[in-house]
Amino acid sequence: MAKAIPNGVRTIQPVGPLSGVRKTLDITLSPKRNDVRIVHTLTNKGRKTVRLAPWALSVMAQDGMAIIPLPKKIAHTARLTHVQEWSLWGYTDFADGRWTLGSRYLFFRQSRKLGPNKLGIAHWEGWVAYQLDGFLFVKRFARKDGATYPDGGCNFETFSNEDFLEIESLGPLVDLAPGKSVKHEETWSLHRQKRVVRSEKDVDKYVLPLL
Numbered sequence: 001m002a003k004a005i006p007n008g009v010r011t012i013q014p015v016g017p018l019s020g021v022r023k024t025l026d027i028t029l030s031p032k033r034n035d036v037r038i039v040h041t042l043t044n045k046g047r048k049t050v051r052l053a054p055w056a057l058s059v060m061a062q063d064g065m066a067i068i069p070l071p072k073k074i075a076h077t078a079r080l081t082h083v084q085e086w087s088l089w090g091y092t093d094f095a096d097g098r099w100t101l102g103s104r105y106l107f108f109r110q111s112r113k114l115g116p117n118k119l120g121i122a123h124w125e126g127w128v129a130y131q132l133d134g135f136l137f138v139k140r141f142a143r144k145d146g147a148t149y150p151d152g153g154c155n156f157e158t159f160s161n162e163d164f165l166e167i168e169s170l171g172p173l174v175d176l177a178p179g180k181s182v183k184h185e186e187t188w189s190l191h192r193q194k195r196v197v198r199s200e201k202d203v204d205k206y207v208l209p210l211l
Contacts, residue, residue: 049177058139060164064110110160136190
């Protein structure tokens with residue numbers, strides 16, 4: 001079901017027969033910027049409290065490349081504890097040629113010839129991007145300080161197989177009581193690329209000014 005809202009549309013999914021949760025998606029266009037605001041809302045319409053986390057999958061077409069920023073580098077003596085957590089799945093494989101692990105960015109390419117691979121990250125940088133056929137899609141989302149996230153603390157995950165590549169943002173885990181709702185927000189933008197990104201320097205020059 002869908003209905004018009006100011007500057008956009010609201011889609012409402014039927015209540016899940018097992019979860020008792022209703023999913024609503026508000027999609028609104030900014031009147032002044034090249035931005036689309038996406039608000040995911042989960043409402044517990046059942047009789048029992050449900051433990052859940054919003055999970056927003058953006059499914060990208062074949063043959064593109066995800067651009068994932070890493071935390072800024074700091075001196076060894078400035079902080080002795082870690083700055084980020086990663087979660088690996090049983091099929092995660094960094095020997096896979098789709099990955100490029102750089103100093104400041106990760107690149108993850110979609111291939112029509114290679115099967116499942118996945119990575120989860122406790123992501124503080126607030127954005128990821130996907131380039132394909134002269135366009136750059138940017139997805140922005142926040143991480144809440146002190147919140148508990150699923151899959152070992154991940155608020156961002158990326159998955160790819162022969163058919164597509166996903167850039168996924170996740171909200172915190174919550175115990176959602178009957179009648180209560182939880183929201184998760186993203187901002188999307190789409191840009192024509194002046195130049196295809198092939199290196200970390202290209203990201204700095206051609207992607208960062210768009211954020």
